[in-house]
Amino acid sequence: MWRLSQSPKYIKAVTEAARVVKPSVLVIDNNSGRWAWSQVEISEAGGVHWLTAKELGVDALSCDPVPFGGNHALILSRSGRYQATTGLPYDYMNERFHKWGEWRLRPTADFLLEFATILAVGGHCFFADQPYPDGTLEPEVYRQLKQGYEFVSQRQDFVRDAVMAPDVAILVSAPSQLFGPLGSGQNAGRTMYGSVGNQQVAARTDRVEGAHLALTELGIHCLIYDESTLCQQVADQTAIVVPEQCLLAKKTIDALTGYVEQGGSLLVTGRSGRWDERYHRRQSTRLYDLLGLKSHGQLPSPIHYIRLGDPLAKTAGVPDMPIQCWGTATKVEPVDAEVIADLFGPLDAVWRKGIQDEAHWQHYSVMGACPPGSEVLAPAITLRRIGAGRAMYMAVDPFASYRRDGHHLARLLIKTMMEVVAPGEARRVSADKPMHVEISLQKQAERTIVHLLNYFAQKRTAVLVHNEEILPVYDITLRIKHPQRPRSVTQQPQGKALDWQYTGDTVTVQVPKLHIHTMVVVE
Numbered sequence: 001m002w003r004l005s006q007s008p009k010y011i012k013a014v015t016e017a018a019r020v021v022k023p024s025v026l027v028i029d030n031n032s033g034r035w036a037w038s039q040v041e042i043s044e045a046g047g048v049h050w051l052t053a054k055e056l057g058v059d060a061l062s063c064d065p066v067p068f069g070g071n072h073a074l075i076l077s078r079s080g081r082y083q084a085t086t087g088l089p090y091d092y093m094n095e096r097f098h099k100w101g102e103w104r105l106r107p108t109a110d111f112l113l114e115f116a117t118i119l120a121v122g123g124h125c126f127f128a129d130q131p132y133p134d135g136t137l138e139p140e141v142y143r144q145l146k147q148g149y150e151f152v153s154q155r156q157d158f159v160r161d162a163v164m165a166p167d168v169a170i171l172v173s174a175p176s177q178l179f180g181p182l183g184s185g186q187n188a189g190r191t192m193y194g195s196v197g198n199q200q201v202a203a204r205t206d207r208v209e210g211a212h213l214a215l216t217e218l219g220i221h222c223l224i225y226d227e228s229t230l231c232q233q234v235a236d237q238t239a240i241v242v243p244e245q246c247l248l249a250k251k252t253i254d255a256l257t258g259y260v261e262q263g264g265s266l267l268v269t270g271r272s273g274r275w276d277e278r279y280h281r282r283q284s285t286r287l288y289d290l291l292g293l294k295s296h297g298q299l300p301s302p303i304h305y306i307r308l309g310d311p312l313a314k315t316a317g318v319p320d321m322p323i324q325c326w327g328t329a330t331k332v333e334p335v336d337a338e339v340i341a342d343l344f345g346p347l348d349a350v351w352r353k354g355i356q357d358e359a360h361w362q363h364y365s366v367m368g369a370c371p372p373g374s375e376v377l378a379p380a381i382t383l384r385r386i387g388a389g390r391a392m393y394m395a396v397d398p399f400a401s402y403r404r405d406g407h408h409l410a411r412l413l414i415k416t417m418m419e420v421v422a423p424g425e426a427r428r429v430s431a432d433k434p435m436h437v438e439i440s441l442q443k444q445a446e447r448t449i450v451h452l453l454n455y456f457a458q459k460r461t462a463v464l465v466h467n468e469e470i471l472p473v474y475d476i477t478l479r480i481k482h483p484q485r486p487r488s489v490t491q492q493p494q495g496k497a498l499d500w501q502y503t504g505d506t507v508t509v510q511v512p513k514l515h516i517h518t519m520v521v522v523e
């Protein structure tokens with residue numbers, strides 16, 4: 001925390017010095033304002049305040065999508081869905097360096113898809129190049145890049161001054177990305193398990209990354225909020241997801257409580273709120289009180305199984321079998337909550353001499369997994385209703401597990417919970433679409449705009465994800481909340497009038513074709 005507290009001082013000093021020379025200068029600090037790496041102020045008395053992006057003192061945010069390889073389209077979507085809530089303008093580098101080019105030329109489809117993603121999440125586009133050592137540029141790069149900027153210019157009238165609209169919120173706690181237990185079955189300080197459940201090391205950011213990935217694939221428009229911003233905008237949310245954010249401030253728990261009591265819909269997973277923002281163990285049971293539960297501490301296994309109960313199991317589309325989920329679970333007892341799924345641990349044989357602690361854990365298989373046991377340990381998923389509000393809790397976090405494994409059963413489990421917490425008819429936009437199509441909701445004056453992104457990478461054996469062939473998708477159905485009957489519904493930038501119906505407060509429209517990016521504009 002001390003090291004992170006030095007950055008704001010540096011930014012302040014540089015900004016003050018620059019404005020002595022030119023008071024109107026705009027100051028941006030590369031990569032400041034990311035949700036996964038926040039900055040902090042520590043008072044002389046030891047008080048801790050995690051800074052929002054607006055409190056950094058910069059005029060705008062500017063970020064690399066990712067320093068060394070990776071999946072730009074996914075990372076740009078996730079980053080933009082957070083920076084859209086900061087209140088600052090933001091842009092991203094569409095780049096050809098750091099393994100993404102380095103004096104080579106990326107496919108034009110890469111540029112188009114990344115520009116489209118930036119526009120769809122409310123950002124601004126610019127290109128970051130790596131010149132030759134003598135300072136000259138490669139002309140062919142700019143001849144091909146021209147297609148990218150023509151693509152942007154065709155869309156700019158529908159994105160200029162547009163803002164991302166709220167619907168489902170994902171809460172990101174700044175200290176939870178840096179302190180506390182790791183996700184996906186690995187706990188801080190736990191050395192014996194090694195790479196339990198996955199050969200890659202788990203990270204604290206896995207829960208938020210997994211929540212964004214799952215919700216995007218499920219066609220749920222989501223934005224990512226830090227604690228302070230969500231507290232201010234809590235009433236705007238259709239639903240709120242807290243993906244095992246282990247460190248939460250008291251004011252955040254108070255805001256979530258008020259939100260549910262006023263009719264809001266909440267999903268909380270894992271060990272959320274067990275520690276405060278300084279990573280001190282919280283004694284208060286306020287969050288569990290909201291969930292209608294009593295906590296009996298942490299269960300010893302790094303892997304658990306979940307089985308849905310009736311009637312949810314019959315309608316959820318989840319196979320009638322135990323669903324594996326890597327991660328530490330909390331043992332809870334319902335006080336004022338309905339149990340809708342049971343929690344099972346691993347087979348008893350995994351515990352040497354029958355003693356259930358870390359010292360006596362023995363792997364059942366090479367990768368550490370083991371079959372489910374037969375004894376119900378505790379509730380896995382519970383639901384508390386408070387008037388029109390509802391608070392759902394899952395005792396083990398599925399989002400980090402989904403981030404690491406991408407297993408379809410985990411996604412089906414998340415889908416089942418989201419259909420209770422935020423069903424399609426309650427959301428501001430919903431869609432019938434393939435998983436790889438992403439939707440985004442924006443407002444521009446009197447317009448409601450839904451962006452559709454088509455993304456499907458080729459098979460790759462390396463960390464770099466390139467896109468050369470993107471096949472069109474046909475006949476996507478959108479349902480968009482609109483307060484009155486629209487004057488027109490068009491597909492842009494094609495300028496095509498679409499067939500639509502208006503029932504209640506919802507516009508239903510069929511999008512005949514999506515290649516890389518298109519917009520449905522309701523006026």
